[in-house]
Amino acid sequence: MKSQYSPPTYDWEQLMKMNRLKAGELIGKTEKEITPAPFIVNPFSPHINSSSIRFVCTSDTHKGLNTVPRGIPSGDVFIHAGDISQQSFVQEIDLFCDIVTHLNFTAKFLVKGNHDIAIHDQGYLELVGKQFGHNPIPSVNEELRKVKECITILDNEVVTFSGIRILGITDPDYRLDAVTYGPPFDSSTSNFGQVDILVSHVPPMGILDLDHRGVHAGQLALLYKVRTEWKPKVHIFGHMHSNYGTFFDGQTLFINASASMGLDNPKNPVIAFDYPIPSGI
Numbered sequence: 486m487k488s489q490y491s492p493p494t495y496d497w498e499q500l501m502k503m504n505r506l507k508a509g510e511l512i513g514k515t516e517k518e519i520t521p522a523p524f525i526v527n528p529f530s531p532h533i534n535s536s537s538i539r540f541v542c543t544s545d546t547h548k549g550l551n552t553v554p555r556g557i558p559s560g561d562v563f564i565h566a567g568d569i570s571q572q573s574f575v576q577e578i579d580l581f582c583d584i585v586t587h588l589n590f591t592a593k594f595l596v597k598g599n600h601d602i603a604i605h606d607q608g609y610l611e612l613v614g615k616q617f618g619h620n621p622i623p624s625v626n627e628e629l630r631k632v633k634e635c636i637t638i639l640d641n642e643v644v645t646f647s648g649i650r651i652l653g654i655t656d657p658d659y660r661l662d663a664v665t666y667g668p669p670f671d672s673s674t675s676n677f678g679q680v681d682i683l684v685s686h687v688p689p690m691g692i693l694d695l696d697h698r699g700v701h702a703g704q705l706a707l708l709y710k711v712r713t714e715w716k717p718k719v720h721i722f723g724h725m726h727s728n729y730g731t732f733f734d735g736q737t738l739f740i741n742a743s744a745s746m747g748l749d750n751p752k753n754p755v756i757a758f759d760y761p762i763p764s765g766i
């Protein structure tokens with residue numbers, strides 16, 4: 486069957502030529518040439534600009550949301566880009582919910598990470614749960630119910646907050662041991678048009694997506710969507726723990742908000758930005 490996905494020719498050619506790419510090479514610039522990033526603020530600074538919304542972002546906290554360095558400051562919108570647990574044990578989910586419930590935000594959004602198998606699909610959880618130490622196997626419906634009580638899961642959907650369009654997408658490859666490249670996004674993620682903020686668990690290919698070996702492991706299909714359709718002003722993700730940071734390509738501010746460096750407790754603080762409220766709101 487012919488794939489609906491057509492790779493962006495330039496990116497694809499570059500990828501084929503080089504196994505190892507530095508962030509920015511896919512857009513023909515070095516990181517030094519691409520500064521400064523817009524919107525970024527000190528997360529612990531007071532939010533005094535009433536014409537903007539303060540977003541506070543983290544990702545890949547695994548079982549350590551309560552040990553993120555310097556903690557989680559308050560803001561308007563809290564974003565977690567997935568991997569709220571290590572192996573999705575019920576106790577890990579409960580701890581996450583307990584902490585998030587007490588965070589001081591107007592809205593809280595989550596996209597599911599590949600470690601969050603207890604809130605993805607019961608069939609997959611039944612298949613691999615015992616292998617990863619689940620006994621008994623949790624109920625996905627029950628774990629989802631708990632998580633949804635404390636945070637809004639964006640599962641291939643757009644929400645609007647103060648006129649700002651926020652798209653959260655679920656990676657089609659949510660295996661616990663998933664790396665990326667992954668299958669292309671299907672039609673359920675193709676009709677959103679342009680958005681202000683994009684949240685995914687995995688990075689786009691070539692941008693803040695280096696794994697611990699220094700190999701790019703982001704998703705080419707996601708990069709294609711970012712460039713050709715969603716064109717976000719800010720793209721928040723995680724998954725690649727080794728590539729925490731921000732990167733601005735002149736159109737999109739990319740944020741790898743991975744709190745964890747490896748599989749230890751979080752080492753990286755939250756990243757925050759003030760996004761201007763659209764005029765007329």
Ligand SMILES: [Fe+2]
Binds near residue numbers: 545568598600724
């Ligand atoms: Fe992770």
